[in-house]
Amino acid sequence: MSAPIAPGSSRRRLSRWSKYRAVLVTAISERFVYRTDFFIATLLRFAPIATTILLWQAVFAGSGRSELAGYRFEDVVAYYLFTTLGRAFSSMPGLAMGIAREIREGTIRRFLLQPIDLLGYLLACRVAHKLVYYLIAAVPFVVLFTLCGSYLPGWPTPGRFACGIAALVLAFLLGFYLEASLGMLAFWFLEISGVLYIMMGVNYFFSGHMIPLELLPSAVRAVAWALPFQYLAYFPATVWLQKTSMETVLAGLLVQAAWVAAMICLSRILLRRGLRRYTAFGG
Amino acid sequence: MRDETVIDAEGLTRHFKVYRKRAGFWAAVRGLFRREYRLVRAVDGVSFQVRAGEIVGFLGPNGAGKTTTLKMLAGLLYPTAGRATVLGFVPWERHNAFRRQFALVMGQRNQLWWDLPAIESFQLHRELYEIPPGDFQQRLRELTEALQVGKLIHQPVRELSLGERMKMELIGAFLHAPRLVLLDEPTLGLDVVAQAAILDCLRQFNRRYGTTILLTSHYMRDVEELCQRIIVINAGRIVYDGGLQGVVERFGRHKVLRLQFHTAAGTPGPETWNGSIEVLEHRPPLVKLRVERDQVSRLLQGLLAHWQLDDISVEDPPLEEIITDVFTTTAPPTESREPQTVRPAADGGH
Numbered sequence: 182m183s184a185p186i187a188p189g190s191s192r193r194r195l196s197r198w199s200k201y202r203a204v205l206v207t208a209i210s211e212r213f214v215y216r217t218d219f220f221i222a223t224l225l226r227f228a229p230i231a232t233t234i235l236l237w238q239a240v241f242a243g244s245g246r247s248e249l250a251g252y253r254f255e256d257v258v259a260y261y262l263f264t265t266l267g268r269a270f271s272s273m274p275g276l277a278m279g280i281a282r283e284i285r286e287g288t289i290r291r292f293l294l295q296p297i298d299l300l301g302y303l304l305a306c307r308v309a310h311k312l313v314y315y316l317i318a319a320v321p322f323v324v325l326f327t328l329c330g331s332y333l334p335g336w337p338t339p340g341r342f343a344c345g346i347a348a349l350v351l352a353f354l355l356g357f358y359l360e361a362s363l364g365m366l367a368f369w370f371l372e373i374s375g376v377l378y379i380m381m382g383v384n385y386f387f388s389g390h391m392i393p394l395e396l397l398p399s400a401v402r403a404v405a406w407a408l409p410f411q412y413l414a415y416f417p418a419t420v421w422l423q424k425t426s427m428e429t430v431l432a433g434l435l436v437q438a439a440w441v442a443a444m445i446c447l448s449r450i451l452l453r454r455g456l457r458r459y460t461a462f463g464g
Numbered sequence: 465m466r467d468e469t470v471i472d473a474e475g476l477t478r479h480f481k482v483y484r485k486r487a488g489f490w491a492a493v494r495g496l497f498r499r500e501y502r503l504v505r506a507v508d509g510v511s512f513q514v515r516a517g518e519i520v521g522f523l524g525p526n527g528a529g530k531t532t533t534l535k536m537l538a539g540l541l542y543p544t545a546g547r548a549t550v551l552g553f554v555p556w557e558r559h560n561a562f563r564r565q566f567a568l569v570m571g572q573r574n575q576l577w578w579d580l581p582a583i584e585s586f587q588l589h590r591e592l593y594e595i596p597p598g599d600f601q602q603r604l605r606e607l608t609e610a611l612q613v614g615k616l617i618h619q620p621v622r623e624l625s626l627g628e629r630m631k632m633e634l635i636g637a638f639l640h641a642p643r644l645v646l647l648d649e650p651t652l653g654l655d656v657v658a659q660a661a662i663l664d665c666l667r668q669f670n671r672r673y674g675t676t677i678l679l680t681s682h683y684m685r686d687v688e689e690l691c692q693r694i695i696v697i698n699a700g701r702i703v704y705d706g707g708l709q710g711v712v713e714r715f716g717r718h719k720v721l722r723l724q725f726h727t728a729a730g731t732p733g734p735e736t737w738n739g740s741i742e743v744l745e746h747r748p749p750l751v752k753l754r755v756e757r758d759q760v761s762r763l764l765q766g767l768l769a770h771w772q773l774d775d776i777s778v779e780d781p782p783l784e785e786i787i788t789d790v791f792t793t794t795a796p797p798t799e800s801r802e803p804q805t806v807r808p809a810a811d812g813g814h
Binding site: 199200203204207210211215290291293295296461 | 480538539540541542556558560563564567568570575577579580584585587588590591592593620
């Protein structure tokens with residue numbers, strides 16, 4: 182048996198890191214078990230892009246205008262590609278449902294028994310999923326961005342590039358903690374698929390994935406600004422589109438980081454309360 | 465070390481409020497406004513101690529409160545009243561130091577990654593429990609040998625049989641050399657060979673590492689082979705705590721006789737058995753009887769003198785049956801199980 186280690190010591194911090202690295206490695210090898218399925222699913226997710234571009238073409242042709250709320254057709258295509266990139270970071274397929282299933286089936290108890298934290302474990306697993314996903318999706322993304330190259334703005338400055346990467350990483354964290362918080366509602370409600378379905382629609386709309394938020398009526402836009410969802414797709418896209426000033430970008434990153442912090446707190450509170458309820462009622 | 469108290473439970477109590485659903489439409493409508501709850505006293509003032517190195521069988525009919533007690537000791541459930549210390553910790557505070565020193569095996573899919581070979585889950589365990597690599601290799605070898613699953617640890621868990629998966633769960637539970645292992649029905653649904661291997665492994669680890677084991681089981685064999693001591697729980701209360709032989713002597717007043725006569729024609733008819741003898745099965749040439757313990761030898765002498773028998777076996781009735789005897793002879797006061805109407809709490813029932 183290992184000797185007790187004072188909390189906060191460097192060895193303890195090191196061992197904590199190696200714990201989650203081990204989860205990451207295990208989750209990566211699990212992902213590779215179903216590589217063919219995963220490969221096909223990843224490629225199929227690119228199919229709607231073509232239809233969306235055609236749809237916008239029809240919208241512009243129908244309106245008879247060359248610009249809608251500051252967006253030319255080329256801008257819309259570029260916007261759409263960048264929101265797709267943002268979604269590749271912030272979408273968390275199966276996370277909330279997975280948590281709900283663990284709660285319902287009682288397998289969540291392993292996180293009460295083993296010396297590991299549920300959120301840290303899930304985060305490591307999700308990083309693994311994303312890494313494998315990017316490995317596969319890199320090729321179609323490169324092809325897509327090359328094909329649409331003429332619609333895209335030029336290469337960003339190193340500063341803006343760094344901000345763009347930061348916005349994507351924060352979008353990933355925001356998506357993770359948001360979805361994890363939703364999943365933990367299952368501590369209180371047996372069935373959360375209805376809630377998740379509604380949230381999926383809200384997310385799709387207010388994240389700006391459906392249409393650029395500038396095109397929304399001002400009242401609806403005001404709602405969108407007040408919600409965290411825009412930081413999942415719309416905000417990272419605007420950073421990469423280079424239509425906003427660096428000051429706006431930096432301010433946006435701060436707000437995005439604040440939302441991430443808020444969601445981390447929310448998910449922690451929900452987990453603590455949820456486990457308390459779980460151990461008070463069922464176990 | 466051997467005298468150290470590993471589990472110390474005093475007055476451990478757990479009540480559940482169960483929503484009473486009545487059948488029918490109007491009852492459902494009424495339920496919307498006024499909910500009726502039934503108070504179930506799953507565990508009702510249980511006190512016992514387990515010392516380091518003991519193997520204790522925790523027995524009782526379904527719903528007696530065994531699993532609820534295990535859950536409280538593992539920190540999965542808060543008690544309604546009472547206190548417990550396990551390995552010097554209050555289990556439901558769930559300190560990491562506590563978690564590193566014990567294991568609970570309850571059903572399957574506790575700790576194994578379904579799509580991966582078990583070895584990958586074990587390697588993850590090594591990191592989670594900070595097991596030194598040398599100890600890890602040695603224990604893994606000991607466990608795979610004891611359970612005879614050497615090659616299977618390299619095969620995806622989903623391809624394994626029920627028994628093989630249970631063995632993997634056990635390896636996962638023992639790898640970090642926990643001081644205490646709580647097992648809920650570790651041999652449920654397994655064949656005799658797998659059961660024997662598991663029992664053997666538990667015994668080995670108990671001897672080699674002084675691991676304290678508390679297990680629930682329905683099988684007499686598990687308990688007979690492993691436990692020097694059993695605790696019988698019924699309706700949430702301990703009704704017996706002591707040696708195994710004690711419970712068989714105290715509550716098992718019968719033996720089961722399995723008689724294989726030479727021919728069907730040469731088998732005594734059902735009317736032959738009288739008095740306190742109960743016919744469990746009459747399928748000539750096979751007869752199965754339930755006989756009071758002190759009458760067994762006299763009956764056998766008589767039979768052997770008059771009939772030609774190919775085979776005889778005398779067995780204790782299944783533990784379930786003895787436990788049922790315990791259950792009936794130690795029935796609790798009925799009012800504790802009576803339904804009760806309780807005002808709905810804000811946070812609802814379970």
